[in-house]
Amino acid sequence: MKLFKNLKIKSGFSLIEILAVLFVVTTSLLGVVSLVTQNIQVQSINRNNLIASSLAQEGIELIRQTRDSNWRASVAFDTNLAPGSYRIDYRQNTPTLIGTASEAQLYLQNGFYINNNGGDTGLTPTIFTRQVFLDEPSGYLGSPLQVRVVVSWTDRGKPYNYELRTLLFDWR
Numbered sequence: 001m002k003l004f005k006n007l008k009i010k011s012g013f014s015l016i017e018i019l020a021v022l023f024v025v026t027t028s029l030l031g032v033v034s035l036v037t038q039n040i041q042v043q044s045i046n047r048n049n050l051i052a053s054s055l056a057q058e059g060i061e062l063i064r065q066t067r068d069s070n071w072r073a074s075v076a077f078d079t080n081l082a083p084g085s086y087r088i089d090y091r092q093n094t095p096t097l098i099g100t101a102s103e104a105q106l107y108l109q110n111g112f113y114i115n116n117n118g119g120d121t122g123l124t125p126t127i128f129t130r131q132v133f134l135d136e137p138s139g140y141l142g143s144p145l146q147v148r149v150v151v152s153w154t155d156r157g158k159p160y161n162y163e164l165r166t167l168l169f170d171w172r
Contacts, residue, residue, distance in 0.1 A: 044155060052128065052151040052162035055106070055113060059132050059149035060166050062088045062095070067145070067168055069093060077170040078145055086132040089114040095132055101152065104129040127153040137167070144169045 063081065066088075070079045086095035087104045091114065098104055106113045107123035113130075116123055133148040144167040151162045 055130050055151045056149040056162055056164035063147050066094055071172050081134055083135050087115045101129055104131045
């Protein structure tokens with residue numbers, strides 16, 4: 001009996017306390033993992049938006065280059081720029097008329113976004129398509145050319161579009 005009297009009951013953690021601590025830690029970790037996942041998704045969306053905005057601006061600039069080339073050749077500013085849907089990349093002097101959005105698919109070659117012109121090799125397909133729409137808006141003096149560039153892509157099953165517009169005038 002003496003032996004049992006000298007033993008003191010030591011306090012420890014009960015099973016309920018351990019479960020409560022595990023619940024709090026698990027809930028905290030799930031919150032952190034959720035934030036990291038959401039951050040990665042937003043980063044991907046922002047990266048693709050930045051690429052799309054650059055591709056749209058490039059489309060506008062390529063049409064401006066065609067207009068300026070027409071001026072240098074002493075022809076009408078809208079030569080080869082009839083209303084319609086087009087594709088164009090930095091290797092072309094004039095836009096190419098297209099029928100469907102699938103013809104506007106962009107590919108990567110040596111770090112540059114290009115259209116597939118048939119004989120190209122070493123092309124890596126991208127998620128982006130770029131369509132250039134040319135139109136003659138009414139209500140403007142001098143018959144400007146309305147340029148609308150739409151860059152489209154799909155990310156994680158959700159479609160995205162980036163659209164940029166401008167008016168090109170024959171100011172020369």
